[in-house]
Amino acid sequence: MHRSRGSRKTHATRWGRCLGLLGLALLAACSSAVRTDAPAKDDPLMTARRLWHDAAAIQRKDLAARNWMHCALAAYRAADTDNVLRAQEAQAMAGGCTHELMGYLLDQEPAPWRPHTITVVGEPLRVVFRDMPDSLDDGPVALARADEVTLPDVMGQRYISAGYGVSMVGWQPPCHDKPICKLYPPDGVTRALTAWIEPGDDGVPQLVLTGTRKHPEMTIGHRSVPLATDFSAPYAALVDRSHINRMALWGLVGGQQLAMREGLYLLQDYDPSKTPIIMVHGLGRSPLIWARLTNLIDGTPELRARYQVWHVVYPTNTPVLLNRMVVQRMMDRAWHTLDPDGTAPAHQDMVMIGHSMGGVISRLMVSDSSDVVWKAVFDIPPDQLRGKASDIATLDSLFRFQPYTGVNRVIFLATPHLGSPLADSFIGWVARRVVRAHTPELDALERVVAENRAHENPLLALDYASHGLSSISTLSAAQPVSRAAQTLMPAQGVRYYTFAGKLPGANPPGDGIVPLQSALIAGAVSTTVVKDGHQLYLNDEVLAKIVDILRQP
Known part of the structure; x- marks a missing residue:
């Protein structure tokens, strides 16, 4: 140090x-x-x-x-x-x-x-x-x-x-x-x-x-x-000791080091009266992308007195819906430790900030799926499926979920709400063959699908056969489950704010990775478009606007 x-x-x-x-x-x-x-x-x-x-x-x-x-x-x-x-x-x-x-x-x-x-x-x-x-x-x-x-x-x-x-x-x-x-x-x-x-x-x-x-x-x-x-x-000093950036990239191709660090981490001692800001990184990244924003929040007296910063670490090679479930589990475990009775003011007032795929996860965390996603996978309800009860319960949690209680605001940075064309490009084709995902939840999905072939969405079966199942494939706008998830919007009462980059000459218009059409969604309290690329977490105009948002009641 x-x-x-x-x-x-x-x-x-x-x-x-x-x-x-x-x-x-x-x-x-x-x-x-x-x-x-x-x-x-x-x-x-x-x-x-x-x-x-x-x-x-x-x-x-x-x-x-x-x-x-x-x-x-x-x-x-x-x-x-x-x-x-x-x-x-x-x-x-x-x-x-x-x-x-x-x-x-x-x-x-x-x-x-x-x-x-x-x-x-x-x-x-x-x-x-x-x-x-x-x-x-x-x-x-x-x-x-x-x-x-x-x-x-x-x-x-x-x-x-x-x-x-x-x-x-x-x-x-x-x-x-x-x-x-x-x-x-x-x-x-x-x-x-x-x-x-x-x-x-x-x-x-x-x-x-x-x-x-x-x-x-x-x-x-x-x-x-x-x-x-x-x-x-x-x-x-903590950044200096960390090698997590290298682990994040290695995790995309099946490395296990990042998975071993998976979790939600507090950067200060827990304060039951301060609002948590939960930061969720994107594909192939780590919480170190939040270094400038974290430093800015802690360096601003008004924000330091009101907020506490928490960072999420998750393997980014797995499908987006599985990532959402993993983040939910992290938050559940954290609150079970910090506030098991659920009475702390901090528990009732949370902010999520997500970049890129982390923004998609954050949106799904505050959405009510009802049966929309489930019906994109199976044409019968969970209780009619054949298979192990534990496997079916896992899929029920994966494809059917409700808004996370206590998250009242969400900030989206360069988020592909409607997918990214890169997932369907040559780069995406290569990535799908390199990026690997293997988890108990995906194993459960394979077992249940194998016993219920007649009830699986045939378009989804074709997509899995040609593109596999990973974070890259689930960022495709054409993937059936992704299309269903794209229709899910933040629940009523959740305020959300969108930020997007627009590079000169980009075709389609956007930050070179996420088109404006995908990054901007209706109903946002505010929408900010800056002349920049995908790394909006380093943009001074974006950071200043985030500070203004956090200052609001």
Whole structure:
């Protein structure tokens, strides 16, 4: 999650350097204004200044670290004042000294941290975990300074909130001993933390590490002070650890690694009062397509206070209707863990955002199929079919479904609601022969069909024989089951919004993959067409519009 000390110095982010320069400028500007407030010998701010100045001239890092520790401690005491200028300088001094101290300590103790007492040149420093995120428990936590976590270009800009202390990132490997562990990303849990130095009740300096989601402020004396937080670094650290993009492509041709990661994953600790935004990726993709949007939502204070982001991971080689059932199961399992009684406000107010095939899945999640899809497969009802009861029950769930309770809004990005011509092109022909799908549900379908040939839709049988059964074949506008599913619209009361790309010269008009005629459906609250290709999740105009939609009641 972080580099060696030498590499960190070389690659420190520009915003971190600017913040340091700004802090030093503040110190210089404020010193003349505050120096006469108290005698030098009793003035903790004067002490902090001296320790900071002396540390810069010390060659031995351990001795400099001792100065930084005492500097941060003195600055903490100096921050307990109603004098605005003194408080600002003390905060800047505390942040600068703690920042340097953490760099030294992370080099000395790179292993996961836990509450214990360490020494700095023989002097004790007590490590304290306070108000840590529930997902990190009290166990060992790997730490990195947030400004040393590289932000990938795909995430866009870095979102920070200035305040007391030093922004940190904490990481733990995924747990396995509680039901909620299954809702944490397989690459581990990363959370925003803040570190500062304060005196303990017994006079021993304490290095405090705390989560900022539940408690974004700290108290110094009688004042509440906001904590410094980097909202982008935790997700960037998670992205850095993930190899899921490669797994997504491999999964299309039958690789099992992505299937092993299948699930719905929370990016923050669950909050029963916040609206979940459930993001569903498309064909051959992974949740990393949502990096910029996820970062933008978390970096916007109004949205961060109102929403929590959840990512769906599913194998994209299987038929769309099976994907819908898989996503429904994921959501059911998540809510069984998070809110088994179904009373949480979050459970009653969800937003789904789907790109491409993920948009088709999202539309089907809020649709009532009645018998429309079933009749495209069989000409008799389920109770008249021959076969194992469990197989028939599986098909009943696959082809007959109702709107998912609690999903009230859906945002569609470049979604082929009426299929894609690529599925019927030469590229689609090749893809159908490469993309493989094999699941227990498809096995059940084959067994039931084999025992009920006389009642199977003959057009569907011909299509299966010539095109097979996969995600590619079910994106064909001509496929009988797809045609039936295309008629299903979001249920009454569900608000939905459509986004489509239109490339100059594209024939038919569209984003080069999904025609406008397929991406735009009637009844949308708003329709946005941009001059862009299929990857609308990277389009700034689209993202700004999504933010506007999420701001609405």
